[in-house]
Amino acid sequence: xxxxxxxxxxxxxxxxxxxxxxxxxxxxxxxxxxxxxxxxxxxxxxxxxxxxxxxxxxxxxxxxxxxxxxxxxxxxxxxxxxxxxxxxxxxxxxxxxxxxxxxxxxxxxxxxxxxxxxxxxxxxxxxxxxxxxxxxxxxxxxxxxxxxxxxxxxxxxxxxxxxxxxxxxxxxxxxxxxxxxxxxxxxxxxxxxxxxxxxxxxxxx
Numbered sequence: 001x002x003x004x005x006x007x008x009x010x011x012x013x014x015x016x017x018x019x020x021x022x023x024x025x026x027x028x029x030x031x032x033x034x035x036x037x038x039x040x041x042x043x044x045x046x047x048x049x050x051x052x053x054x055x056x057x058x059x060x061x062x063x064x065x066x067x068x069x070x071x072x073x074x075x076x077x078x079x080x081x082x083x084x085x086x087x088x089x090x091x092x093x094x095x096x097x098x099x100x101x102x103x104x105x106x107x108x109x110x111x112x113x114x115x116x117x118x119x120x121x122x123x124x125x126x127x128x129x130x131x132x133x134x135x136x137x138x139x140x141x142x143x144x145x146x147x148x149x150x151x152x153x154x155x156x157x158x159x160x161x162x163x164x165x166x167x168x169x170x171x172x173x174x175x176x177x178x179x180x181x182x183x184x185x186x187x188x189x190x191x192x193x194x195x196x197x198x199x200x201x202x203x204x205x
Contacts, residue, residue, distance in 0.1 A: 031100040040101070047126060054120055061115035064148035071168055073149030076142060078170050080134065081106060089158025099130045110150040118147045 084096035084103045123143050125133030
């Protein structure tokens, strides 16, 4: 009986300490402040084990070598990933540089991670990292196309990446921002339509 009372007292004490910490404002939530190494490692471990457990429940990856699938993934990658992660020859944007934790190099991730793991992360996102859950806006087929491109990304030089973008009709921002669609034919040469001139001055009555 005494041991039960001690256990209850410890639980209450922990709850009080936790509430006091939460309401004290001691914890710095600023993204400009780097995490201590031990806390960053702890988060990495929790994140990796969580992803591994859920990715293991996914079916095997479909064939990812189809050039059209890779090209589709490239278009999605240029629209959604480059702004934070950068690309071969394209630096991260100001948004990506301001995120904490730092967005990983996707060429490295493409080389190291299994396709099902990449699929799970792209589809579900990761809390408190800035990584969105693209499964809310994209089909599984579209996400697999992104995975197909990510598996090719480590092999690409900046020149090869730029050539693939041109072939796909995508004009990237030089600073990792939103890609620009190519202008419609004749837009650059078309003269602007003049607006109406000033209203004539009223004559004498």
